[in-house]
Amino acid sequence: MIFNETVSLISLSLIIPAVAFALTVIAIWGNDFFKRLKDDKNPMEWLIIGIVIAFFGSVVDNLYWAFVLSYVYLSGHEISPDLELLGVSLNMLFRQICGIVAGYCHIRSYTQLKGNNTLNKKIWFSSSIIGVIYVMILSVFKR
Numbered sequence: 001m002i003f004n005e006t007v008s009l010i011s012l013s014l015i016i017p018a019v020a021f022a023l024t025v026i027a028i029w030g031n032d033f034f035k036r037l038k039d040d041k042n043p044m045e046w047l048i049i050g051i052v053i054a055f056f057g058s059v060v061d062n063l064y065w066a067f068v069l070s071y072v073y074l075s076g077h078e079i080s081p082d083l084e085l086l087g088v089s090l091n092m093l094f095r096q097i098c099g100i101v102a103g104y105c106h107i108r109s110y111t112q113l114k115g116n117n118t119l120n121k122k123i124w125f126s127s128s129i130i131g132v133i134y135v136m137i138l139s140v141f142k143r
Contacts, residue, residue, distance in 0.1 A: 008069045015066045022055040022062070043109040050105025057098025064090050 033052040036045040068083050079087075104120055111119050 005073060008073050012066060012069050015062045019059055019062050022058045025055045026052055043112040046105045046109035050102040053098050054102035057094040060094040061090065
């Protein structure tokens with residue numbers, strides 16, 4: 001139990017600089033982000049969009065876990081199933097989906113510079129297939 005509390009406190013102390021840096025990045029690039037949401041984008045604009053999306057997802061995810069870890073530490077209780085389920089749902093939206101979109105934007109920026117416009121499609125297709133296969137394997141081995 002002491003190890004869990006120590007890890008939680010370390011994580012909580014790191015959330016503050018993580019959110020501070022992320023909010024600063026959003027503040028720096030945020031105006032450019034909204035200006036770049038037009039039809040034709042150059043590589044730098046794709047990069048800016050990806051940066052803002054990634055750091056936005058990070059802020060929301062970190063703030064949620066700051067709340068949960070603080071509650072768990074102060075109450076002495078374990079994470080409730082409802083908070084855990086909400087955390088998994090928010091994780092999908094703000095870490096995974098924001099990460100996928102940000103990754104797409106960063107790779108789109110690179111491929112526009114290098115001329116390999118099929119890389120995103122290859123990554124999306126192959127990683128999606130592997131993800132589905134992984135979940136199928138888990139389902140087979142679940143007791």
